[in-house]
Amino acid sequence: MSPSPVPETSSRGYIIPIGGAEDKVQGKEILSRFWSLAGGKKSQIAIIPTASRLEDTGERYKTIFESMGGKGMVLSIRDRSDAEKEEYNSILEEATGIFMTGGNQLRLSTILGGTRIATQIRRKNANGIPVAGTSAGAAFISEHMIAFGQEGSTPIAGKVTLAPGLGLSNRVIVDQHFRQRDRLGRLMTALAYNPFVQGIGLDEDTAAFINHQNEIEVVGEGALTIVDVADLEYSSMASAREGDTVELIGVKLHVISHGARYNLVTRKAIPGGKR
Amino acid sequence: MSPSPVPETSSRGYIIPIGGAEDKVQGKEILSRFWSLAGGKKSQIAIIPTASRLEDTGERYKTIFESMGGKGMVLSIRDRSDAEKEEYNSILEEATGIFMTGGNQLRLSTILGGTRIATQIRRKNANGIPVAGTSAGAAFISEHMIAFGQEGSTPIAGKVTLAPGLGLSNRVIVDQHFRQRDRLGRLMTALAYNPFVQGIGLDEDTAAFINHQNEIEVVGEGALTIVDVADLEYSSMASAREGDTVELIGVKLHVISHGARYNLVTRKAIPGGKR
Numbered sequence: 323m324s325p326s327p328v329p330e331t332s333s334r335g336y337i338i339p340i341g342g343a344e345d346k347v348q349g350k351e352i353l354s355r356f357w358s359l360a361g362g363k364k365s366q367i368a369i370i371p372t373a374s375r376l377e378d379t380g381e382r383y384k385t386i387f388e389s390m391g392g393k394g395m396v397l398s399i400r401d402r403s404d405a406e407k408e409e410y411n412s413i414l415e416e417a418t419g420i421f422m423t424g425g426n427q428l429r430l431s432t433i434l435g436g437t438r439i440a441t442q443i444r445r446k447n448a449n450g451i452p453v454a455g456t457s458a459g460a461a462f463i464s465e466h467m468i469a470f471g472q473e474g475s476t477p478i479a480g481k482v483t484l485a486p487g488l489g490l491s492n493r494v495i496v497d498q499h500f501r502q503r504d505r506l507g508r509l510m511t512a513l514a515y516n517p518f519v520q521g522i523g524l525d526e527d528t529a530a531f532i533n534h535q536n537e538i539e540v541v542g543e544g545a546l547t548i549v550d551v552a553d554l555e556y557s558s559m560a561s562a563r564e565g566d567t568v569e570l571i572g573v574k575l576h577v578i579s580h581g582a583r584y585n586l587v588t589r590k591a592i593p594g595g596k597r
Numbered sequence: 598m599s600p601s602p603v604p605e606t607s608s609r610g611y612i613i614p615i616g617g618a619e620d621k622v623q624g625k626e627i628l629s630r631f632w633s634l635a636g637g638k639k640s641q642i643a644i645i646p647t648a649s650r651l652e653d654t655g656e657r658y659k660t661i662f663e664s665m666g667g668k669g670m671v672l673s674i675r676d677r678s679d680a681e682k683e684e685y686n687s688i689l690e691e692a693t694g695i696f697m698t699g700g701n702q703l704r705l706s707t708i709l710g711g712t713r714i715a716t717q718i719r720r721k722n723a724n725g726i727p728v729a730g731t732s733a734g735a736a737f738i739s740e741h742m743i744a745f746g747q748e749g750s751t752p753i754a755g756k757v758t759l760a761p762g763l764g765l766s767n768r769v770i771v772d773q774h775f776r777q778r779d780r781l782g783r784l785m786t787a788l789a790y791n792p793f794v795q796g797i798g799l800d801e802d803t804a805a806f807i808n809h810q811n812e813i814e815v816v817g818e819g820a821l822t823i824v825d826v827a828d829l830e831y832s833s834m835a836s837a838r839e840g841d842t843v844e845l846i847g848v849k850l851h852v853i854s855h856g857a858r859y860n861l862v863t864r865k866a867i868p869g870g871k872r
Contacts, residue, residue: 545842575848
């Protein structure tokens with residue numbers, strides 16, 4: 323089955339990294355917003371629980387989405403051979419939204435990387451289907467993914483490991499559980515390797531809804547921290563030894579919250595104001 | 598005893614906030630640099646252990662400074678009446694350097710604030726005498742002091758409490774144990790109240806040597822994080838409710854390390870490069 327041609331009229335679907343621990347009980351603001359973009363009561367949401375080792379992770383999201391209306395379909399992909407199964411490819415073909423759960427992002431990249439499933443997710447998103455990921459699922463969304471790294475607020479050489487991700491966007495590197503796990507340092511370290519990319523640090527229960535024009539809208543309870551290194555005056559990354567502080571002069575930070583917007587092209591932020 | 602007139606030729610002594618946990622055993626780089634500025638083998642260093650509730654804090658520093666040469670003098674000021682004692686004022690009068698230990702900065706402000714000792718420290722510094730403080734002692738140095746606050750990397754309204762400090766500088770707010778205790782959020786919150794001031798976040802075993810021209814030189818093992826909010830485009834501080842994320846657009850960050858310089862007037866940084 324070759325990828326269907328992309329109609330010229332279609333635009334990329336939303337890309338929705340979520341910082342983990344999103345509300346699943348009360349207003350479910352982030353999940354219901356995604357569900358709505360996926361077609362609401364007519365949605366057919368493919369759930370990919372591959373990052374997780376827990377048996378019920380996929381089913382839990384299926385229950386949540388089906389309680390809103392529409393259909394949830396769990397793709398229980400546990401190894402690379404699962405990711406080539408016709409059955410899962412057919413389910414994904416029908417999906418109007420794709421959701422990747424949390425767990426370990428290296429499970430996503432090692433199991434899905436280079437498979438039919440990964441190709442299909444990319445193609446579906448290019449054709450307008452929204453793709454969301456929470457925690458590990460959020461990290462995996464971008465071209466360059468933080469595999470793991472040491473926590474703390476200042477950048478330390480050698481303390482973050484990047485790996486290729488799913489590649490839905492090459493404009494951002496995502497870090498999640500941002501405030502809760504104190505990850506500014508590792509995000510800055512990741513950006514210091516090559517400042518072409520922008521950093522988005524997502525607090526828990528906070529999502530970046532990125533539209534096809536690369537505008538982010540912040541949804542949720544926490545903050546989105548944008549780290550913009552476009553105007554970096556100096557970085558010691560090339561000469562720093564492992565364990566050294568990476569000196570960075572001229573990092574720009576924006577901390578924005580629910581309702582705020584950030585344009586990844588113009589690099590301008592518009593505050594959300596309080597709810 | 599009225600303050601002696603400040604000679605027109607004199608310039609302010611160094612102000613040296615230290616991020617806490619400075620090396621006291623090996624190279625003692627920060628302490629020996631301060632000792633040297635205080636006169637080296639001819640130094641007479643007044644040690645103020647008021648922040649600490651431990652009995653031996655002052656004596657410990659006395660031993661360190663005297664092992665380098667010169668004289669250490671502990672001012673055991675435990676309450677406000679101690680701070681008016683002629684004996685301590687005379688010792689301070691002779692001092693060629695003043696060192697404030699760690700502990701609780703609210704002990705420093707509540708016990709020394711408005712006393713002869715506080716006035717004398719300010720006058721001595723104006724006359725060229727270096728004043729160093731570590732941890733709580735560092736926080737106390739500036740006009741606006743972080744009394745306490747919640748940790749975490751994003752700014753949260755109502756989660757930091759400012760108090761008047763000693764007032765040797767009104768250009769900076771100092772936060773200490775910066776990386777170790779994840780304090781970027783509370784420092785940004787403090788700055789958001791009034792962006793005229795710059796934030797300096799000091800990692801442990803790291804000091805900012807601030808000369809009379811308001812140039813900082815970084816000394817030590819960790820990083821100095823400069824938070825410059827001069828170009829802040831937006832702050833939600835005025836309307837944020839307690840517990841809300843404070844939205845801040847346009848924060849500038851510099852992370853610099855040993856040997857680096859930062860000019861508090863021009864707001865320009867020069868990297869230190871690796872040792």
